[in-house]
Amino acid sequence: MDIGVLTVALADDPLEDALAYLEELGVGAVELGCGGHPGHDHLPVDTYLDDETGQADLRSRIDEHGMYISALATHNNPIHPDDEQAASDDEDLREAIRLAGQLGVDAITCFSGLPGGGPNDEVPNWITAPWPPEHSEALEYQWDVAVEYWSDLAAFADDHGVNVGIEMHPNMLIYEPHGLLRLREATNERIGANLDPSHLVWQGIETTKAIRLLGDADAIHHFHAKDTRVYEENVREKGILDTAPYTDEQDRSWLFRSIGYGHGESFWKDVVSTLRMVGYDGALSIEHEDSLTSGREGLEKGVDVLHRAIFETQPGEAYWA
Numbered sequence: 001m002d003i004g005v006l007t008v009a010l011a012d013d014p015l016e017d018a019l020a021y022l023e024e025l026g027v028g029a030v031e032l033g034c035g036g037h038p039g040h041d042h043l044p045v046d047t048y049l050d051d052e053t054g055q056a057d058l059r060s061r062i063d064e065h066g067m068y069i070s071a072l073a074t075h076n077n078p079i080h081p082d083d084e085q086a087a088s089d090d091e092d093l094r095e096a097i098r099l100a101g102q103l104g105v106d107a108i109t110c111f112s113g114l115p116g117g118g119p120n121d122e123v124p125n126w127i128t129a130p131w132p133p134e135h136s137e138a139l140e141y142q143w144d145v146a147v148e149y150w151s152d153l154a155a156f157a158d159d160h161g162v163n164v165g166i167e168m169h170p171n172m173l174i175y176e177p178h179g180l181l182r183l184r185e186a187t188n189e190r191i192g193a194n195l196d197p198s199h200l201v202w203q204g205i206e207t208t209k210a211i212r213l214l215g216d217a218d219a220i221h222h223f224h225a226k227d228t229r230v231y232e233e234n235v236r237e238k239g240i241l242d243t244a245p246y247t248d249e250q251d252r253s254w255l256f257r258s259i260g261y262g263h264g265e266s267f268w269k270d271v272v273s274t275l276r277m278v279g280y281d282g283a284l285s286i287e288h289e290d291s292l293t294s295g296r297e298g299l300e301k302g303v304d305v306l307h308r309a310i311f312e313t314q315p316g317e318a319y320w321a
Contacts, residue, residue: 001272001310003303004029004070004283006224009295011041018042019065021296025303029070029283030062031109031222034099035092036076043072045095048103055103070283071107071165071194071222072100079149079173080124081116089113090149094156101160107221108157109165109194112174112183115145126171128241146173147186154187165194165222176203177210184219196224196287197271201262202240202254208274215278223275225284225306227262230254247291256289259302268309276311284310 005027010018022030032043048054062069074096076089096108117125117138127139157164166174166183174180177193184191193214197207214220230240234253242253249255259268272284284306288298 001276001281001312002028002070002283003225003306003310004031004285005299005303006031006033006038006073006285006287007042008033008038008073009288009299011039015042016061019062019067022299023065023067025300026307027067027303029068029285031071031073031283031285032069033073034096035074036089036110038073038075043099045092045099049095049099050102052102059103069103069105070285071109072096072103072105073109075109075111075167077111077113077124077172078153079113079115079145081121086113090153093153097157097160097162097164100162105162107163107165107194109167109222109224111169111172112146112150112166112179114172115142117141124171142173143182146183150183150191151187154190157190158188162190163221164191166191167194167196167199167224169196169199170203175199176205177213180214181217181219184217189218192219192221194222194224195220196226198224198226198228198256198262198287198289201228202230204240207267208270211271211274211278211280215275215280218279220275220278220280222282223280223284224287225259225268225302226287226289227257227259228254229257229262246289249291255291258288258290258293258298259286260305261290261292261301265305265308268305272306272309272311276315 005022007018007030034040034043034045074092078086078090078093080086100108114124127135130136168175180193200207200210240253244252286302288295290298
C-alpha cells in the first residue's frame with residue numbers, strides 16, 4: 001500500500017519541483033489532474049495525448065523520483081443539462097481515459113455528474129427526498145440519462161483498459177455506495193469507486209462499512225485520503241446540509257480537514273486494515289482541501305499520519321492459525 005498525493009495542492013509549482021518535494025516526504029504515488037475542476041497544471045492533455053516521446057519523458061521523470069501515477073483526475077459533469085457543457089466535459093473525460101491507457105495508468109477519477117430534473121431544465125438538480133412525487137419522477141429521469149451515458153462511457157473505458165473511479169459526492173447523482181453499485185450493475189465492472197471518506201463522513205456513512213460493501217463487489221478502483229470534521233455545535237442549530245461558504249469556517253456544520261484533524265490516527269489505521277481485508281492494495285491519494293492550513297503543511301501532516309497507518313509489507317504465513 002502506498003501513500004499518494006493528488007498534486008493539485010502544489011499546482012503553483014512546476015511538476016519537477018512538486019515531485020522532488022513529495023519524494024522528500026516519502027510519497028510513493030501521484031494522482032495528476034488533467035482537466036475539469038482539478039485543472040491540468042501538471043498534466044496538460046494537449047501536450048501528452050498521442051505523444052509517445054512526451055509520455056516516455058513523463059514516465060521517466062516520475063520513475064526517477066521513485067513514484068508511479070495512481071490515477072488521472074478529471075472531475076466534471078458530463079451529463080450536465082447544458083448540452084455544450086456536457087459535450088466539453090465528456091471530451092475531457094474521454095481524453096483522460098485515452099491518455100491513461102497510453103500511459104499505462106489503470107484508473108481515472110471523476111464524478112458521476114448530475115442532470116437537470118427534466119429534459120427542459122437548464123441547471124443540475126440534486127434530489128434528496130422522494131416527496132413531493134415530482135421529485136421521484138425527476139430522479140427516475142436522471143437515472144435514465146445517467147445509465148445511457150455511462151453505459152457508453154464504460155464500454156469506451158473497457159476498450160482502453162482503464163477503470164473509472166467515481167467519487168461519491170453530494171450534488172452529484174452518485175453520492176453514496178448503493179447508488180454506485182446500482183450504476184456499476186447497469187454498466188460494467190470498469191465503473192467503480194474512487195472512495196473518498198470525506199464526503200461520506202458528513203452524510204453519516206461509516207467509512208469502513210462503505211469499504212466492505214464496495215470491496216466485496218471488487219468495486220474500489222482508487223482511494224482518496226481526505227478527512228472531514230463535523231462540528232456538532234453548529235449541526236444542532238442548522239443541521240448537516242450546509243450552504244455556508246467553505247471559508248466561513250466558524251459557522252459551518254462541517255469542514256474538510258487535513259488527515260488526522262477530522263479523525264484520529266486509529267480511524268486511519270482501521271481504514272487501512274479494512275482496505276487490506278477487501279483486497280485493496282493501491283494508493284491512498286491525499287487530497288488537500290483544508291482551509292485552515294496551507295497545502296504543504298496539510299500534506300506533510302497527512303503523510304506523517306499515513307506513514308504510521310499503512311502496511312509496507314505483505315502478510316506472512318499465519319503460523320498461529
